Amino acid sequence: MTFTRLKTLSLLVCALLALSFPGHVSGAGNNNNKKGSQPVAPPEPEAVIEEVNAKQLEKLLADKDYVAVFWYARSCVTCDKVLAELEKIDDDTDSFGVDFVKINDKRLAKQYGIKNFPALTYFREKEPIIYDGDLMDEEGVLDFLTSLEAMDLPDRIEEVNAKILQKIIEDTDFVAVLFYDKDQKKSQKILAELENIDDECDQNDIAFVKIDDDKEAKEWGIDEIPSIVLFERGIPHIYEGDLMKEDELLGWLVHQKRYSEIPEVTDEMKDKLVENTEHLAVIFYDKDDKQDMRILNELENIDDELEKEGIVIVRIDNAAEAKEYGLDHLPALIYFENKIPALYEGDLMNEDEVLEWLLVQKKTANIEEVTDEILVTLINEHEYVVVFFTGACEPGETCEHTLNALESIDDELDEAGIIFVTTEVTGIAKKYNVKTYPRLVLFRNRDPLHFTGDLDDEDEVLAWITDDETLEIPGKIEEVNVKMLDKILAENDHVVVFFYAEGDKKAQKILNELENIDDECEEKDIDFVKTSDDDIDKEYDLPGLPALAFYRHKFRTIYTGDLMKEEEILEWVIDLHESTADVIESVDRKTLQVLINDVEHLAVFFYDDECESCSDILEELENIDDDTDKHGIQFVKSTDVKLAHEIGIFAFPALVYYETGVPIMYDGNLKNENRVLQWLVNQKNDECFYVGLGHDGHSASAATISCPTITNHSNAVQPNWRSQRKFLR
Numbered sequence: 001m002t003f004t005r006l007k008t009l010s011l012l013v014c015a016l017l018a019l020s021f022p023g024h025v026s027g028a029g030n031n032n033n034k035k036g037s038q039p040v041a042p043p044e045p046e047a048v049i050e051e052v053n054a055k056q057l058e059k060l061l062a063d064k065d066y067v068a069v070f071w072y073a074r075s076c077v078t079c080d081k082v083l084a085e086l087e088k089i090d091d092d093t094d095s096f097g098v099d100f101v102k103i104n105d106k107r108l109a110k111q112y113g114i115k116n117f118p119a120l121t122y123f124r125e126k127e128p129i130i131y132d133g134d135l136m137d138e139e140g141v142l143d144f145l146t147s148l149e150a151m152d153l154p155d156r157i158e159e160v161n162a163k164i165l166q167k168i169i170e171d172t173d174f175v176a177v178l179f180y181d182k183d184q185k186k187s188q189k190i191l192a193e194l195e196n197i198d199d200e201c202d203q204n205d206i207a208f209v210k211i212d213d214d215k216e217a218k219e220w221g222i223d224e225i226p227s228i229v230l231f232e233r234g235i236p237h238i239y240e241g242d243l244m245k246e247d248e249l250l251g252w253l254v255h256q257k258r259y260s261e262i263p264e265v266t267d268e269m270k271d272k273l274v275e276n277t278e279h280l281a282v283i284f285y286d287k288d289d290k291q292d293m294r295i296l297n298e299l300e301n302i303d304d305e306l307e308k309e310g311i312v313i314v315r316i317d318n319a320a321e322a323k324e325y326g327l328d329h330l331p332a333l334i335y336f337e338n339k340i341p342a343l344y345e346g347d348l349m350n351e352d353e354v355l356e357w358l359l360v361q362k363k364t365a366n367i368e369e370v371t372d373e374i375l376v377t378l379i380n381e382h383e384y385v386v387v388f389f390t391g392a393c394e395p396g397e398t399c400e401h402t403l404n405a406l407e408s409i410d411d412e413l414d415e416a417g418i419i420f421v422t423t424e425v426t427g428i429a430k431k432y433n434v435k436t437y438p439r440l441v442l443f444r445n446r447d448p449l450h451f452t453g454d455l456d457d458e459d460e461v462l463a464w465i466t467d468d469e470t471l472e473i474p475g476k477i478e479e480v481n482v483k484m485l486d487k488i489l490a491e492n493d494h495v496v497v498f499f500y501a502e503g504d505k506k507a508q509k510i511l512n513e514l515e516n517i518d519d520e521c522e523e524k525d526i527d528f529v530k531t532s533d534d535d536i537d538k539e540y541d542l543p544g545l546p547a548l549a550f551y552r553h554k555f556r557t558i559y560t561g562d563l564m565k566e567e568e569i570l571e572w573v574i575d576l577h578e579s580t581a582d583v584i585e586s587v588d589r590k591t592l593q594v595l596i597n598d599v600e601h602l603a604v605f606f607y608d609d610e611c612e613s614c615s616d617i618l619e620e621l622e623n624i625d626d627d628t629d630k631h632g633i634q635f636v637k638s639t640d641v642k643l644a645h646e647i648g649i650f651a652f653p654a655l656v657y658y659e660t661g662v663p664i665m666y667d668g669n670l671k672n673e674n675r676v677l678q679w680l681v682n683q684k685n686d687e688c689f690y691v692g693l694g695h696d697g698h699s700a701s702a703a704t705i706s707c708p709t710i711t712n713h714s715n716a717v718q719p720n721w722r723s724q725r726k727f728l729r
Contacts, residue, residue, distance in 0.1 A: 049083065049090050052101045054108050060099060061126050065159060068093060068145055070102040071109045073117040082118045085138045096146045097161040124151050125159075148172060148207050157191065157198050160209045162216040168209060169231045174257050175207040179217045180226040187226045190243045197250045204254050206230075221266025230256050235273070235312055237263040260303045262296065265314045267321040273314065274336050279362050281306065281313040284322040285331040292331045295348045302355040311358055326371030335361050340378070340419055342368035365410035367403065370421045372428045378419060379443045383479045386413065386465060388422040389429045391437030399438045402455050409462040416466055417483030444471060445479050468527075477511065477518050480529045482539060488527060489551055494577050496521060498530040499537065500546040507532075507546040510563045514548075517570040524577055541588040550576050554594070555585035555636070584618065584625050587636045589643060595636065601684050602658040603628060605637040606644045611652045617670045618653075624677040631681050633657075657683045 049070060052060065060067055070086060072079035083102065093100045103109075112121055112128055120131040122145060129150065133140050144150050148168050151158045157178060160168065168175055178194060180187035191210065201208045211217075217225060220236065228239040230253055237256055241248055262283065265273065273280055283299060285292040296315060306313050316322075322330060325341065333344040335358060342361055346353050360366070367388060370378065378385050388406060393399040403422060413420050423429075432441060432448045440451040442465055449470065453460050464470055472478060477498065480488065489495055498514060500507035511530065521528045537545050548559040550573055557576060561568055584605060587595065595602055605621060607614040618637065628635045638644075644654065647663050655666040657680055664683060668675055 049087055049100050049102045052103050054103075054105055057101065057103055057108070060101065061123055064099050065125050066098045066145075066151070067123040068098055068100045069121045069123065070100070071114050071117060071119040071121065072102060072104055073106065074104060076117055079118040082135045085136050086120075086141065089138045089142045092142055093145055096163050096167070098145050122150055125156075148175075148209070151209075157195060157208050157210045160211050162211070162213050165209065165211055165216065168207065169234055172207050172231075173233055174205060174253075175209060175231045176201060176253055177229050177231065178208075178210040178226060179220075179222050179229065180210055180212055181214075182212045184225065190226050193244055193246045194249070197246045200250055201253065204257065206253055206257060219268055220272070221268030232256065232263070234276070235263055235314065236265055236269050237261075238266070260307060262300055262303055262313055262315050265316050267316065267318050270314065270316055270321070273312065274339055277312050277336070278338055279309075279311040280336040281311055281358055282334050282336065283313070283315040283331060284325070284327055284334070285315055285317060286319070287317045289330070295331050298349055298351045299354065302351045305355055306358065309359060309362065311362060324373060326373035337361065340368060340421075341370060341374050342366070343371060343374070345369065365407060365414070367407055367410055368421045370423050372423070372425045375421065375423055375425075375428055378421065379446055382419050383445055383481055383484065384418040384471065385443040386418060386420045387441050387443065388420070389426075389434050389437060389439045389441065390422060390424050391426055391429075393424055393438075402438055405456065405458050406461065409458050409465075412462055413465065415483065416487050417481045417485075418465060442470065444473050445476070447473055475515070475519065477515060477528050477530050480531050482531070482533050482536070485529065485531050488529060489554055492527050493553055494524075494526045495551040496526060496528045496573055497549050497551065498528075498546065499540065499542055499549070500530065500532050502532040504546065510546055513564055513566040514569070517566045517573075520570055521573060524574060526573060526577055540590055552576065552585075554587075554591055556588055556591060557586075583622055584635050584637045587638055589638075589640045592636065592638050592640060592643065595634065596658050596661055599634050599658070600660055601631075601633045603633055603635045603680055604656045604658065605635070605653060606640070606649055606656065607637065607653040608639055608641055614653045620671055620673045621676065624673045627677055628680060631684060633680055633684055659683065 057067075057069065070083065072083065086100075090100050109115075109117075109119070113130065114121065118135060120135060120141065121128050122131060131141065131144055133144060135141065146164055146167050148158070148171070151160070151164075165177065169177075178191065180191060182188070194208075198208050214225075217227070220229065222229070222238075226243060228243060228249065230237040230239065239249060239252060241252060243249065270282060273282075283296065285296060287293065299313070303313060319330070322332065325332075325334060325343075327334075331348055333348060333354065335342045335344065344354065344357055346357060348354060375387065379387075388403060390399040390403065393403075406420075410420050426434075426437075429437075429439070433450075434441065438455060440455060440461065442449045442451065451461065451464060453464060455461065485497065498507075498511065500511070514528075514530075518528050533539070536542070537547070540549075542549075543558070546563060548563060548569065550557045550559070559569060559572060561572070563569070592604065605618065607618065621635075625635050641652075644650075644652070647656070649656070649665070653670060655670060655676065657664045657666065666676065666679055668679060670676060
């Protein structure tokens with residue numbers, strides 16, 4: 001008891017001393033408080049699962065459709081560990097419309113059949129189901145809470161929100177969706193009828209859900225409520241029959257599942273498909289034109305072959321939408337690959353020719369033929385677009401030979417995130433001062449630059465397009481896509497990246513300020529780019545948007561100061577650029593995965609923010625960072641707990657050595673940096689081979705390696721079975 005009091009008193013005194021001398025206290029692992037470094041922003045509040053009592057839970061179940069309840073007990077160590085994992089998905093469950101709470105009430109738990117702790121119960125419209133999976137696997141728990149199986153209630157069409165609907169469409173082969181209004185009498189009547197076929201749909205492996213969300217309905221182009229849409233592997237089919245006749249609807253659903261037909265879509269559906277489908281063919285037609293319908297019937301014959309090849313084909317009867325693509329004559333076919341359109345100019349009545357053209361588009365690198373309208377859209381929406389203006393170009397002419405030669409560099413440009421298209425139309429060419437044909441023009445963030453070299457030398461063309469001086473726009477921070485950014489980070493030593501969301505007014509104000517320091521960065525040979533690709537924050541493991549990061553040899557430092565103060569940012573950038581990297585570099589998840597794949601000898605120190613000893617150990621290990629560099633071992637640190645868990649690390653800190661991507665865990669004293677260094681050098685110099693594979697190529701539970709030695713009798717190499725070390729699973 002006396003010891004406990006003394007310990008508590010000591011902690012209190014230490015805390016008061018720390019508060020009394022703030023200027024002499026630094027954060028863990030941050031011993032280099034250099035001039036120009038920005039003030040550390042206060043940490044954002046962590047997601048916390050809300051505590052409730054029995055009455056609060058009862059009210060919550062009465063008010064909410066989907067509630068996840070974590071049951072725990074006092075003095076339960078496992079409960080605390082599980083809760084720490086589940087806290088990580090609290091924000092995600094919120095976004096899916098699932099309320100997540102925790103409760104410590106053994107009496108109430110017993111009423112729901114819970115005897116052991118911790119436990120998780122999922123209430124769907126007050127109906128409970130107990131989760132029997134691994135509670136330490138938070139991603140598995142999230143998948144369960146947002147799955148159709150967990151929401152399934154007998155004889156009822158499940159209610160979903162927009163985010164859950166999107167997940168169900170992505171995860172389920174066949175799902176029928178009723179877009180309705182729960183306050184509308186017509187919707188209520190139809191829903192009552194459709195409940196009668198819910199079980200039959202289940203028997204035919206067709207999921208059935210309902211959603212009351214006007215905004216979501218409009219996003220799919222559904223103007224009439226109620227409506228039914230069947231999603232077949234993400235492809236929408238609109239039901240145009242009488243919703244009060246549930247048997248006819250059931251017959252239609254089963255027919256659509258069994259027999260392949262080209263689905264009719266709205267323009268909004270088409271836009272969604274273009275956005276999310278890698279290979280998409282769209283037929284623009286007029287359903288009142290007999291010739292169009294004949295062509296459509298012919299193309300139905302190749303639907304199955306296209307499905308086998310992973311090409312989605314849909315049809316749309318919308319003249320206004322066709323005009324947006326410059327289609328004056330219908331029917332017409334446009335193929336989209338990763339959102340880039342290509343116009344078919346052959347005979348649509350010849351389905352074999354259409355099939356062959358589509359397969360060629362998918363399997364080979366082609367410079368897409370586009371209309372003026374499509375070209376304008378590409379230039380406005382994409383950072384880098386190369387256009388080969390051919391003018392009127394007949395088969396066998398020089399322009400065709402040049403175009404064929406340029407096809408050979410299309411793949412390289414695609415890998416660099418640069419779009420390459422061609423057009424014969426001269427209307428838009430004049431706008432960009434194209435007077436002679438053929439002519440090659442590069443649009444950099446809508447700014448045109450003409451190629452003046454030899455068009456018949458495709459290597460010269462490729463070198464010019466991908467040259468940094470060509471891609472750079474003087475006085476502007478270049479907008480790049482993910483592919484281009486990856487290339488820039490791989491090829492340049494020092495890069496500043498501004499990550500932001502398109503349309504964010506605050507980000508635009510920040511950009512206006514940052515433009516003022518672009519030239520200064522260029523003088524220091526520091527590349528400055530910006531990117532606003534969808535989900536860029538997830539792709540680069542960012543805490544939020546907008547964000548500014550400095551990369552030195554792929555290693556990232558995030559700026560935590562005021563993004564509106566460009567002079568302070570410039571000072572911070574130059575300070576990082578000129579300083580010597582004498583610390584173990586911190587890496588994000590994306591960079592770490594790249595290093596594991598690309599670096600032959602890599603040491604990773606895994607730690608987390610709750611580890612009290614980590615900062616002291618890290619300080620010791622900093623002393624050997626230069627030595628590991630001399631031995632050709634790259635040393636980094638990471639707080640990526642998820643990646644650590646994936647390779648079997650659950651206690652921190654931990655040191656893992658990767659040799660050509662294979663992880664080996666250090667099990668010695670991490671505070672003895674000399675011993676750590678010797679171990680790392682030994683791992684690198686140890687000429688051993690992996691013998692721990694099972695019959696199917698997966699590692700055994702105690703995987704080992706064998707180290708060859710030279711025998712005394714000959715130069716033959718013999719295995720030394722005694723020299724073994726454990727690999728992580």
